[in-house]
Amino acid sequence: MADTIVVTDLVKSYESKNAVDGVTFSVADGEFFGILGPNGAGKTTTLEMIEGLREPDSGSVSLLGMSPWPRNSKLLPRIGVQLQASAFFEQLTAREQLHTFVDLYGQSMARVDELLEMVGLQDKAGTRAEKLSGGQAQRLSIACSLVNDPEVVFLDEPTAALDPQARRNLWDVLRDINDRGKTVVLTTHYMDEAESLCDRVAIMDNGKILQLGPPAVLVRGLDAPVRISVEQAVLDADSARGLPGADQVEQDGSSTIITTRTPSPVLSALAERDALDGLQVRGATLEDVFLDLTGREYRA
Ligand SMILES: Nc1ncnc2c1ncn2[C@@H]1O[C@H](COP(=O)(O)OP(=O)(O)O)[C@@H](O)[C@H]1O
Numbered sequence: 001m002a003d004t005i006v007v008t009d010l011v012k013s014y015e016s017k018n019a020v021d022g023v024t025f026s027v028a029d030g031e032f033f034g035i036l037g038p039n040g041a042g043k044t045t046t047l048e049m050i051e052g053l054r055e056p057d058s059g060s061v062s063l064l065g066m067s068p069w070p071r072n073s074k075l076l077p078r079i080g081v082q083l084q085a086s087a088f089f090e091q092l093t094a095r096e097q098l099h100t101f102v103d104l105y106g107q108s109m110a111r112v113d114e115l116l117e118m119v120g121l122q123d124k125a126g127t128r129a130e131k132l133s134g135g136q137a138q139r140l141s142i143a144c145s146l147v148n149d150p151e152v153v154f155l156d157e158p159t160a161a162l163d164p165q166a167r168r169n170l171w172d173v174l175r176d177i178n179d180r181g182k183t184v185v186l187t188t189h190y191m192d193e194a195e196s197l198c199d200r201v202a203i204m205d206n207g208k209i210l211q212l213g214p215p216a217v218l219v220r221g222l223d224a225p226v227r228i229s230v231e232q233a234v235l236d237a238d239s240a241r242g243l244p245g246a247d248q249v250e251q252d253g254s255s256t257i258i259t260t261r262t263p264s265p266v267l268s269a270l271a272e273r274d275a276l277d278g279l280q281v282r283g284a285t286l287e288d289v290f291l292d293l294t295g296r297e298y299r300a
C-alpha cells in the first residue's frame, strides 16, 4: 500500500536556527503516527510544512501523492487540520460553530449532529464556545477539523494544558477517529500519550528525529533493567540482596527497590517468600529512551 505521507530531508530555518533540520519519515495509510518532543523541538514547523501552511527551505513532502506546497486546492478537501492555537467565532454555540463549517464545506446539516456525537459533545451543543472547558473546546476544535470527513487528520498538541482526566477522555476520541480508518498525525510533548496512542512515534529534538518506531520496540531496544519494588516491612534490603537475579538493591523510603535484567527468578523467589505485598514492577518507558538518546532528562 502506498504511503499517505512521505517526508524527505525536510529543512526549515529561521534566521540562523534550523527549526527543522533534515527530517525524513513516512506515514502509512490508516496509521496513528506521533511526533514526540519537548517545546521548540520543531514539531509544529514539521507538521505545518506537511499541511502546506509553511514553505520548506529544502526537502520534499508528498501528501496523498501530491505536493502540499504551493497551496494545493486538490488536497484541502481530503485533509483535516487542527492547529496548535485554535480560535472560534465569538458568541456562537458549539452547534452553531459546526453549522458554520458544515455550511462552508457544503455538507448536509445532519453532519453537525454526527460530529457532536463523534467527539462526545451532544450535551454541550447549546453552550457558547467560550463557556466550554479546555477539554470540551479541544473536542469542538477536533470536530471542526473533521467536518469534511478527511482521510488524513493533523492534530497539533490537542491535549496540551488539559487535566489528566480530560486528556484521557480525549484519547478515546482520537482512537475512535483512527478506528474509522483515518490516518492520524499527532504531535505531543507527553510521553505517555505517544506510548498509549501511536502505532509509531518519531522522537524529535532540536529539529532532528532521533529515533522512530513503535513505542514498544523503542523501549525494548533500550534493553533497560526492570525495577521491582516491595514494601520494606515485607522484605528489607539485606534480604533482597540474597535473591537470585537481583542485580542491585536499594532502600527508597519504605520500599525496597530491586533492579534486575532477569525478573523471572526474582519474582519467583519473592513469591516463595510470600513477599508480594505492595509489589510494583516498572519497565522502561519512552522517557528512558529519550534520556538514553540525549543524555538529559525529558523536560516538556
Ligand atoms: N515563525 C517563526 N519565526 C522564528 N522562529 C520560529 C518560528 N516558528 C518556530 N520558530 C522556532 O523554531 C523552533 C521550532 O519551533 P516549533 O516548530 O514551534 O517547535 P514545537 O512545535 O516542537 O514546540 C523553535 O526554536 C521556535 O522558536
Ligand SMILES: [Mg+2]
Pocket: 043, 044, 045, 084, 156, 157
Ligand atoms: Mg508546537
